[in-house]
Amino acid sequence: MPIPGSAVFAQRYRAFLFDMDGTLLNSIAAAERVWSIWAERHGLDVAAFLTTIHGARAIDTIRRQALPGVDPEAEAQWITEAELNDVEGVVAIPGAVAFLNDVPSDQWALVTSAPRELALRRLQAAGISPPAVWVTAEDVANGKPDPACYRLGAQRLGVAAQDCLVFEDATVGIRAGEAAGADVMVVTSTHLTPMVTAHAWIDGYEQFQVRRDAEGLLRVERRME
16 A cells, blocks of 8 residues: 555656666565675675665675675676576566556666666566666666666656656665655565655555556556456
């Protein structure tokens, strides 16, 4: 259920910007398998470390650890290669495929912290068609929560970020959407504990659809029973 009376459901947008992991697809099990191996190898508290990996680029996650003698670029490449080889259990968020099919291809973009090759691999594993417009880890100098990725996604669609609705699940991504000036919809399907948020939220897409009005603007609506 969305937050009662949330203004987001009454607003119209020029475009939608979607995060990928945790927002359009669930890759948590695969990602945590790979990152657990990495964390154990570097002597980290695995359980505590895994809470920090979601929504951020691998290289940014590694840099935050400030481990002596570690080359973040080389380690991030190891992570990417390992994740490319492990997509077991990667599935679409309930209703995501049908929801995306409601959105014209030139009015949505994927904005992910994953490298392009990994994003494509996970989308294919989840049965989601690759988008016409996307922003991946290689496209920005600074990852989320920096807003550059969402601003670039909007730019590639030819619209202002302030006219977009960002779909996100992770704190760093929500902060990036906010800083870009966009409205934010939080997708909670993969959350194990409730997230306290001032934003509207949905637990999957199955009960929702996209309406495009005569002016070409988009709105999220609850499906009629």
